[in-house]
Amino acid sequence: MRQIVPDLDVSSLLESVAYPAILLSDEYEILAWNQKYLDSFGELSEGQNCYQVSHGYDRPCDQAGESCPLQACRESKAKERVLHIHNTPRGREHIDVEMLPLKNRSGQPSYFIEILKPVTIASAETNGEQMVGRSPAFNDMLELIQLVAPRKTSVLLLGESGTGKELAAKAIHDASPNANQSMITVECAGLTETLFESELFGHVKGAFTGASQNKPGLLEAAGGGTLFLDEIGDVPMGMQVKLLRLLETGTYRAVGSTQLKRADFRLVSATNKDLPAMIARGEFREDLYYRINAFPIVLPPLRDRSGDMALLSQSLLDKLAGKASYRLTKEAVMRLESEHFPGNIRELRNVLERGMIFARSNILDLSVLERSLKNHASLGDIAKNEGDELSTWTDLKTQQRRYLHRLLQHCHGDKQMAADIAGISARSLYRKLEGE
Incomplete structure (x- = not known):
C-alpha cells in the first residue's frame, strides 16, 4: 500500500482498526484500506469513490437524498456517525458508519477515515427471523437501537x-x-x-x-x-x-x-x-x-415504511412457508402497498397466510390477494357493518364483548388469530370474552 499522507503510516493506522476501514480524500476518493475491509467487502481499486462502491451512486450521498457522513464531518471537524445501507458481496446490508477527520496543521480536515461496522440485528434482504427493512423510517428506528x-x-x-x-x-x-x-x-x-x-x-x-x-x-x-x-x-x-x-x-x-x-x-x-x-x-x-x-x-407503522412492503412480505412468506417457496407478483405487491393495515405487520401476516391457502401454485398474484383481502376483516370494517346495531349496545364492555365474539366467529374459532387482529394478547381475549 503506497504512502498517502506525509509523516503518517497509513497501513499501520488502518490495520489497527478493529473493523473494516478505508482512507478517503476530501473529494470522496478511496486512497487506502485495511485487510478487514477486503475480507468483508471485496477487492478495491485506487481512485474509486466511496459513494460508487458503497451505493452505486454517481454523486455523493447528500446529493442523492441520503445523509453523507464525510460532508457532515467536513463541516463539524469532528467524528460523525450514520446508519447506511451498503452494497456487499452478500447483498445489501445495514452498516453503522463512523467518519473520523484527519486534520492538517491549520486544523482543517484533509483526509477522512471511514470505519464500517456491520449491523447484525436487522436485515436489508429477506429474513424470516430478524427485523427487515430499508425505508428511511425503519433506518431511523434501527439507528436509535444501535445507539442505545x-x-x-x-x-x-x-x-x-x-x-x-x-x-x-x-x-x-x-x-x-x-x-x-x-x-x-x-x-x-x-x-x-x-x-x-x-x-x-x-x-x-x-x-x-x-x-x-x-x-x-x-x-x-x-x-x-x-x-x-x-x-x-x-x-x-x-x-x-x-x-x-x-x-x-x-x-x-x-x-x-x-x-x-x-x-x-x-x-x-x-x-x-x-x-x-x-x-x-x-x-x-x-x-x-x-x-x-x-x-x-x-416503531413506525407499516403505512410509513414506504418501499418496505415487498421485502417484508417475502420475509413473512418465507417464514410461513417453511421448506416451500412462495412469491408475490409485482401487481400483488402494489395492491398490498395500497391497503391500509391498522394491525400493521401482524395483520399483513394474516393476509399473506390466507393468500397461501387460496393460491393454486406457489405464486400469489393479484387475484389471490384480492380474495385474501376480501376475506379480511379489520376493526373499521366490522364497525361499519354493525352501524345499525350501535343503538342496541348498552355499554362499552358489552359492545367490546359482542365485537370479539363476531371477530372470533370470523376467524372460525381461532383465538390467536382473533387476538392478533384485535391487537391484544390471547390472555386478554379470554378475559374480555368472559366479561371480567
Whole structure:
C-alpha cells in the first residue's frame, strides 16, 4: 500500500482498526484500506469513490437524498456517525458508519477515515427471523437501537399494535454486551396484581394457597440479561408501586419472603397505549413513566415504511412457508402497498397466510390477494357493518364483548388469530370474552 499522507503510516493506522476501514480524500476518493475491509467487502481499486462502491451512486450521498457522513464531518471537524445501507458481496446490508477527520496543521480536515461496522440485528434482504427493512423510517428506528443497545439505559418501545415491538426488544438485547445472557419476556396484559408479582418476583412455599414449593421469579431468570415487559400499560396500579421500587433500588422480595434480593437486568418496556393520557386519568403512575421512558423509540407503522412492503412480505412468506417457496407478483405487491393495515405487520401476516391457502401454485398474484383481502376483516370494517346495531349496545364492555365474539366467529374459532387482529394478547381475549 503506497504512502498517502506525509509523516503518517497509513497501513499501520488502518490495520489497527478493529473493523473494516478505508482512507478517503476530501473529494470522496478511496486512497487506502485495511485487510478487514477486503475480507468483508471485496477487492478495491485506487481512485474509486466511496459513494460508487458503497451505493452505486454517481454523486455523493447528500446529493442523492441520503445523509453523507464525510460532508457532515467536513463541516463539524469532528467524528460523525450514520446508519447506511451498503452494497456487499452478500447483498445489501445495514452498516453503522463512523467518519473520523484527519486534520492538517491549520486544523482543517484533509483526509477522512471511514470505519464500517456491520449491523447484525436487522436485515436489508429477506429474513424470516430478524427485523427487515430499508425505508428511511425503519433506518431511523434501527439507528436509535444501535445507539442505545450498548448501554443499560431503560428503553420504552412505542407504536401501534403489530409494528414488531418484541422483535425490536430482541434486537436491543442481541446488540447489547449481555447478549449471551437470557432475555425474559413478561406479557403484562391480563395478569392480576398477585399473579404479576408472583411471576416477576417469585414466591416461597406457603406464600399463598397452592404455593407448595419455592418458585424463583422471572427477575432471577433474567440473570444479568434483559427483562422485556410487553404491554406495560396494563400493569395493575398496585403493582406499579412495587415495580417502581424495583427500578429505584434494584432490590425486591419474593412473595411471602422477608429476604431482600438484588436484581441485575436491563429493562425494555413496550406499549401501544397513550401513557401520558393514562397518567392524566390516574391509570398510570407518572414517576414510573419517567423511570421506564429514559430512551423512547417509536416503531413506525407499516403505512410509513414506504418501499418496505415487498421485502417484508417475502420475509413473512418465507417464514410461513417453511421448506416451500412462495412469491408475490409485482401487481400483488402494489395492491398490498395500497391497503391500509391498522394491525400493521401482524395483520399483513394474516393476509399473506390466507393468500397461501387460496393460491393454486406457489405464486400469489393479484387475484389471490384480492380474495385474501376480501376475506379480511379489520376493526373499521366490522364497525361499519354493525352501524345499525350501535343503538342496541348498552355499554362499552358489552359492545367490546359482542365485537370479539363476531371477530372470533370470523376467524372460525381461532383465538390467536382473533387476538392478533384485535391487537391484544390471547390472555386478554379470554378475559374480555368472559366479561371480567
